Amino acid sequence: MAVAVPERVELAESLVEFINEWKDQPGNLIMVLHRTQLEYGYLPEPVVMEVARQLGTPASKLFGVATFYNYFKLTPPGRNRIAVCLGTACYLKGAGELTDTFSDQLDVAVNGVTEDKEFSLEGVRCVGCCGLAPVVMVNGEVHGKLKPDGVQGVIEKYRNGQGE
Amino acid sequence: MAYAQYCLICDGTACNSSQSERIYEQIMKYVYDHDLEKTCQVVKTGCFGFCEQGPIVKVLPDEAFYVQVKPEDAADIVREHLLKGRPVSRLIYREKDADSLGAVDKISFYRKQVRVVLRNCGFIDPESIEEYIAREGYQGLEKALFDMTRDEVLAEVEKSGLRGRGGGGFPTGRKWRFSKEVEADQKYVVCNADEGDPGAYMDRSILEGDPHSIIEAMAICGYTVGADRGYVYVRAEYPLAIRRLEKALEQAREYGLLGANILGSDFSFDIEIRLGAGAFVCGEETALLMSIEGERGMPVQRPPYPAVKGLWGKPTVINNVETLGNIPVIITRGGDWFAGLGTETSKGTKVFALTGNVNNSGLIEVPMGITLRDIVFNIGGGIPDGKAFKAVQSGGPSGGMIPAEHLDTPIDYESLAALGSIMGSGGLIVMDEDDSMVDVAKFYLGFTVEESCGKCVPCRVGGRQIEKLLEKFADGEGTPEDLDKMEAIGKTMISGSLCGLGKTAPNPVLSSIKYFRHEYEAAFKKDVAETA
Numbered sequence: 232m233a234v235a236v237p238e239r240v241e242l243a244e245s246l247v248e249f250i251n252e253w254k255d256q257p258g259n260l261i262m263v264l265h266r267t268q269l270e271y272g273y274l275p276e277p278v279v280m281e282v283a284r285q286l287g288t289p290a291s292k293l294f295g296v297a298t299f300y301n302y303f304k305l306t307p308p309g310r311n312r313i314a315v316c317l318g319t320a321c322y323l324k325g326a327g328e329l330t331d332t333f334s335d336q337l338d339v340a341v342n343g344v345t346e347d348k349e350f351s352l353e354g355v356r357c358v359g360c361c362g363l364a365p366v367v368m369v370n371g372e373v374h375g376k377l378k379p380d381g382v383q384g385v386i387e388k389y390r391n392g393q394g395e
Numbered sequence: 396m397a398y399a400q401y402c403l404i405c406d407g408t409a410c411n412s413s414q415s416e417r418i419y420e421q422i423m424k425y426v427y428d429h430d431l432e433k434t435c436q437v438v439k440t441g442c443f444g445f446c447e448q449g450p451i452v453k454v455l456p457d458e459a460f461y462v463q464v465k466p467e468d469a470a471d472i473v474r475e476h477l478l479k480g481r482p483v484s485r486l487i488y489r490e491k492d493a494d495s496l497g498a499v500d501k502i503s504f505y506r507k508q509v510r511v512v513l514r515n516c517g518f519i520d521p522e523s524i525e526e527y528i529a530r531e532g533y534q535g536l537e538k539a540l541f542d543m544t545r546d547e548v549l550a551e552v553e554k555s556g557l558r559g560r561g562g563g564g565f566p567t568g569r570k571w572r573f574s575k576e577v578e579a580d581q582k583y584v585v586c587n588a589d590e591g592d593p594g595a596y597m598d599r600s601i602l603e604g605d606p607h608s609i610i611e612a613m614a615i616c617g618y619t620v621g622a623d624r625g626y627v628y629v630r631a632e633y634p635l636a637i638r639r640l641e642k643a644l645e646q647a648r649e650y651g652l653l654g655a656n657i658l659g660s661d662f663s664f665d666i667e668i669r670l671g672a673g674a675f676v677c678g679e680e681t682a683l684l685m686s687i688e689g690e691r692g693m694p695v696q697r698p699p700y701p702a703v704k705g706l707w708g709k710p711t712v713i714n715n716v717e718t719l720g721n722i723p724v725i726i727t728r729g730g731d732w733f734a735g736l737g738t739e740t741s742k743g744t745k746v747f748a749l750t751g752n753v754n755n756s757g758l759i760e761v762p763m764g765i766t767l768r769d770i771v772f773n774i775g776g777g778i779p780d781g782k783a784f785k786a787v788q789s790g791g792p793s794g795g796m797i798p799a800e801h802l803d804t805p806i807d808y809e810s811l812a813a814l815g816s817i818m819g820s821g822g823l824i825v826m827d828e829d830d831s832m833v834d835v836a837k838f839y840l841g842f843t844v845e846e847s848c849g850k851c852v853p854c855r856v857g858g859r860q861i862e863k864l865l866e867k868f869a870d871g872e873g874t875p876e877d878l879d880k881m882e883a884i885g886k887t888m889i890s891g892s893l894c895g896l897g898k899t900a901p902n903p904v905l906s907s908i909k910y911f912r913h914e915y916e917a918a919f920k921k922d923v924a925e926t927a
């Protein structure tokens with residue numbers, strides 16, 4: 232049986248620079264993974280393999296670390312990332328209902344991506360604007376005091392690249 | 396270079412997300428249009444705390460407090476107030492049942508607050524080291540380096556009675572002493588800015604509003620214990636805080652306040668930022684150190700404590716952001732001054748993120764010993780929509796629910812623990828008559844189960860078992876035995892877990908059973924409920 236050889240990928244130049252800068256610093260793994268995710272929006276497997284090679288660290292170690300932390304994603308997000316705050320204040324003020332509304336209107340599961348890859352939906356921990364609860368972040372932009380009937384408007388704002 | 400007027404625009408995360416940037420631009424535009432730039436200084440500041448009413452703009456010296464400002468309001472603020480001295484009354488914050496124009500110190504949200512840690516938040520531009528210095532900034536470091544020995548600094552911190560604000564409440568001076576007394580070729584200072592409580596943002600606001608105070612405090616700590624390197628471990632989810640901290644670090648280096656031979660002394664110290672990656676357990680100090688080392692953030696057995704054997708095996712002082720925020724003032728004003736605030740066992744102030752079903756949600760700083768009633772009903776303005784208060788939850792997933800009959804307890808570390816809760820890092824969530832305690836307990840437990848690192852059995856298995864039982868109650872299928880089981884498992888977790896996560900995870904459940912047993916009983920299975 233043939234064993235698939237993992238494809239080698241060329242890393243972005245700035246990432247290579249970053250890796251070289253951090254290579255010999257103790258405790259660099261998480262910082263390098265952050266930088267990698269910043270570059271690609273998530274951690275594509277072949278990229279992590281290549282990063283591991285350049286760091287001289289076993290890939291299993293990188294995956295071990297990456298899977299421990301919620302922040303690192305091994306699958307690609309949608310073009311627009313909807314993050315519903317699931318912190319306590321937002322929970323008390325109806326974050327669950329908001330999540331369901333997004334999920335229904337976009338026909339996507341939590342932690343899923345829509346078929347057209349336009350949106351991904353996730354629940355995140357407190358984003359630190361509890362005074363505005365319930366809070367939804369789309370591509371890092373905060374929408375506070377959102378009610379289920381405001382969900383449609385938020386989705387429309389970002390659909391087809393209008394949010395940029 | 397004093398100005399005749401100051402126009403302060405809150406640029407904390409909450410206001411920033413409601414267009415404070417646009418408001419700033421518009422105000423600047425009109426200020427220039429009317430040639431006011433020499434007499435009026437316009438400043439973007441950190442969080443004012445009153446996030447519920449944001450975006451907020453303050454005009455000094457008139458103490459006009461404008462709320463829910465929109466970019467379109469900029470013209471009026473500049474033309475009417477700054478130019479002609481006539482406050483724009485439609486934007487001024489008004490107390491519910493008062494018709495007076497609100498000067499800041501008369502607003503009940505602020506009246507009972509005492510600002511020590513938040514002394515600069517909302518007053519200075521956090522991106523300007525000059526403004527920090529103008530408000531006694533870096534004077535504590537200077538005094539420590541040139542007028543005090545390391546022992547004298549330590550004595551001052553010990554005298555202050557300051558205790559850790561990250562949740563544990565360990566005396567800060569004693570922690571520093573442990574580290575100072577160890578002989579080692581290398582020591583570290585770590586600032587814990589992982590802020591794990593899922594509903595609180597004290598540390599974020601301090602970093603965003605006054606980053607230099609943390610740098611100064613870490614340098615003072617480094618000098619005292621003999622460390623020349625510091626790390627700030629900050630949540631990656633806090634981009635604004637990270638950016639402001641990076642900028643502050645650069646400025647401090649330019650000014651010779653970080654780096655080799657600080658201010659010409661023989662003390663050298665520098666700080667690096669390390670990012671968290673969304674794991675609650677990494678707020679626990681030993682897990683945090685693992686994470687800085689680039690590993691999976693699993694807690695390890697203590698002792699040895701990090702102060703003796705920490706980062707890469709070297710003595711490491713780990714302090715919370717808010718703890719550190721107190722240090723510069725303790726050095727400039729003295730430990731006795733600090734110890735004059737608060738209660739017998741708990742000195743100083745505490746910053747809380749007051750949220751949930753309360754009218755004035757926001758960030759507050761109050762003296763230790765204040766009652767919960769004062770916080771919820773005076774500062775917080777009570778419960779919205781005329782509903783009744785049910786409970787307040789402190790300490791997040793590690794804390795407990797406190798019912799109405801204990802509202803008059805003066806809060807300090809001991810009194811909250813006696814009630815089955817903890818001081819915690821500062822989350823205070825207010826719940827009204829419609830909030831179900833079973834549901835809230837389930838929310839917190841679900842959180843800790845999700846975040847348990849899985850290393851030790853009591854936490855990994857016990858948490859999941861309690862969660863399953865709670866689900867039964869949520870579905871109205873509970874039994875009296877289930878209640879007993881939850882209590883028994885909870886006690887096992889408290890005594891047997893490896894780290895604070897598992898040791899405190901049952902608190903929300905146990906405290907809700909203690910005070911709101913009837914809500915669980917109401918969720919007994921039908922036939923059980925009838926025989927009972």
Ligand SMILES: Cc1cc2nc3c(=O)[nH]c(=O)nc-3n(C[C@H](O)[C@H](O)[C@H](O)COP(=O)(O)O)c2cc1C
Nearest residue numbers: 559560561587590591678679680714715718895896
């Ligand atoms: C599960 C868990 C989570 C914690 N999260 C935090 C946190 O987010 N921030 C923090 O400062 N301390 C946190 N702590 C407390 C730290 O372990 C440590 O006691 C603290 O950083 C010490 O600083 P202090 O003495 O200044 O409070 C946590 C502890 C546990 C057990």
Ligand code: FES
Nearest residue numbers: 316318321360361
């Ligand atoms: S709980 Fe949602 S922003 Fe804090």
